[in-house]
Amino acid sequence: EGTLVDLARVLASLQSLTSLRFQGAWNHIFPLLAELFRFYGPASRPALEPILVTCCELHEAADQLPQQQQGGKSAQALSQLFALAAGAAVEALGPRAFLEIVPIDHPTEIVSEQRAWLLPVFRDALRVSKRGGELGFFADVVLPMARACEAGARESNVTPLQAKKLQTRAIQLWTLFPSVCARAVDIDTHFKKIAKVLASAMADKRYPELRLAVCQGLQALVKRTRALQKSVARRYHRETEDAEVEDVEEEVEDDNEEEQLDEAKLARDRAALAKYSGRYVPLLLSFVEELDPEKDTERAQVLLDTLEGFASLAEAELIGTTFKKVMQKLLEATTEAKRVETEGAGSNSKRAVKLRQISHAQMALALALLAHVDDANVALLYRVIKPYLLDDADAPMQKRSYAALVAICDSHPKFLSEESQLQDLTRAICESLLTCSVPAKKMRLRVLAHLIRALQAQPATDGLAEKELVPNLVGEIMLCTKEANGKAREAAFELLVAMAMLLRARDPQNGLMEFIQMVLGGLAARTPHMRSAAVICLSRLVFEFGREDPAIAQAMPALLKTVLMLLHEKAREVIKSVIGFMKLGIAVLPKDQLEQFLPDIINGLLVWIGESKNRFRAKTRIILIKLCRKFGYEHVAALVPEEDRALIRHIKKTKEREDKKKSELAAEAAERRAAKKNRDAFEEFMADSDDEGDDDEAAAMQVLKRKKDLHKKNKGGKVIREDEDDIVDFLDDNAAVKNIFSAQKGGKDDDDSDDEFQMTKDGRMIIPGGEDDDMEGGSDSDDEDKIKQDVASQLQRMGLNNNGKNDKNGRSKRKRGGDDDGSNGREYRAKKAGGDIKKKGKLEPYAYIPLDPKLMAKRNKREAVTRYGGNVGKRRGKK
Incomplete structure (x- = not known):
């Protein structure tokens, strides 16, 4: 409560x-x-x-x-x-x-x-809600409001502006559908209630925006069931593979997954979606056929993704029949387009464009259905697209043909496992070398990567890779490393390394060097573009295999000597590639092997330093710096002509300045750290000083407590002091002080002993008083009263008023004012005469004012003047 x-x-x-x-x-x-x-x-x-x-x-x-x-x-x-x-x-x-x-x-x-x-x-929150969306909420709440808005827009008494506003509101309500579907939890019970409405909304031409929204929602539903199915498969894999492993954390995760992944419900969800796949697949096919995938790329991709999702849920017979119809339309459109183009009539040009659009749409549909067809339909698609590999007249169609080959290799691994099929595809790829368009190069490289992997898995019996594929395609791969598309360049480099690994696997002794010899052949090409590509590929191969293959390490001096011959060319792209290879050679070759190439490297670099319009000045300077570090400034300067030695001196001075600057920065950083440490220590000290005024009384009470503890300690084992000549008077008021003493002190005979002094816990010596002091009953008061007087005087010296009012914690409050803080010497004033007198057990007769750090602040300036000025003024008045 x-x-x-x-x-x-x-x-x-x-x-x-x-x-x-x-x-x-x-x-x-x-x-x-x-x-x-x-x-x-x-x-x-x-x-x-x-x-x-x-x-x-x-x-x-x-x-x-x-x-x-x-x-x-x-x-x-x-x-x-x-x-x-x-x-x-x-x-x-x-x-x-x-x-x-x-x-x-x-x-x-x-x-x-x-x-x-x-x-x-709602749209943003439902997409990320952990509670999940409800199709029932969309059916019961959102859809009626959307229908009411659409019906209101069609009323006769509504102005055009109001009608447009209501239509916009209806579209806004429909945009909630993808968010609801993102984490839908009631697919099995409520999807059937809205399935027909969704189909009608996609077909409604008055609201073309609804088609995109509905497709996004359907796609989200399919993806959710797929993700849950993959999670179930991963869990099943862990249960079968790691059944003997006992891991508490993993068991907790599995328990959580069991709560979220109900396999029975997942099956019901997939069944609910699959029930309407026969209706959605033809509908989506018709929508895609209305679009040009090359122009309406975004909308077409959403439709194709939705089609692919429902194709994964549909029956195999339906997908097979649909795929054959798509292939038939594709062949009819391409055949008719070629006939129209061969006739060459001007009136038929629009007809040819329309036919090409139809063929592009049918190829896109085939790619969407490809992952869910059988091997017979895969072979049919390969026979259809094979002629397009040799035809560069329709670049988009050729690009989609290569994309279809990639999809076949990805989704149907058995396609390349057959030797006859592999040989046929290899020959087709080699024959289409000169007809590949620029947009299709990226997909072609991916097909080549699949071919290389398939050849690696095949036994080396026919020599297909060594005789046909690699020699014919190495030049193409080298040129692709100079493509403007970054992904195409990366794919080309990966394929280059894969080819080298393939030949090395077929011939461990000479395979890699034979491939490098093929690449070196590009240095003799007529075009600078090809020569530059050859140097770049050589650099990548040396970087990849130079440290692990001894053959390349042995051939590296010869390779460097060959590449250095290109330094005297005028093509800047070649020089750029050569400079990159030189940096690699300096890093790979040991010092003794590199020294023989120093004159050629330095002379070749100096040629381009003055004539390159600063294009390679930074790159050549970096190489010279590396050489100076490796061989020394004097050795490199000796190889440089007299007119260029100023550059070496400049490099040396620059390096010295950089080193000096680094050392200065390091020293400054050390000084800053030391200064910060001192500043922190000072601030800590000042913070302690600020707290001193509040803790003075507490410190005094600690002193009182220690003296009391010491007094109690010495109190143990009390005995009565007796003399042979004196009689003990127990009725005397001072008997407790005069006649009772600690047993640890000993008697009269022990006063002059040579024993060591007793020590306190903090290391201070306890010096006992003399016999005369002990026996003087009228000179001292009780020990506790004496201690209290000492504490009171100490508090007074520290500027505290022991007689003032205390706060609720028992601590005395300090009064403001100059006379109450510290000792102003009033207690030394003579009562019967002028001036001051000295008192026994007291300090010299002066005014003692505590030095309070708080008075240094500006806000306490007036208080400081009052405190100090009052005492100084009184002394001046006495003079």
């Missing part, structure tokens, strides 16, 4: 923070409220309902707030804060419960204009 009361108080405080007087802190308040909604989840209701209502009301009034009441923020910034909290409430409560608290419907407007801002909030 107490916890609930405290929670109610906290919530009331949070409710008060949403008032306008706390608007300066709204940047922190509303994110806090959002986290509270997410933390409590469904339990947020009803405790946080007032906060949610207030948040929505503030959003509606954000535009009406004056600028001075917006805390310097725009109305848009405030609205984002309110929307943040509202979105968190949607995630926590769910859309149904949210609308029960904050309804958005309106009697006349269908959707309230003031609450329309909640639709984008």
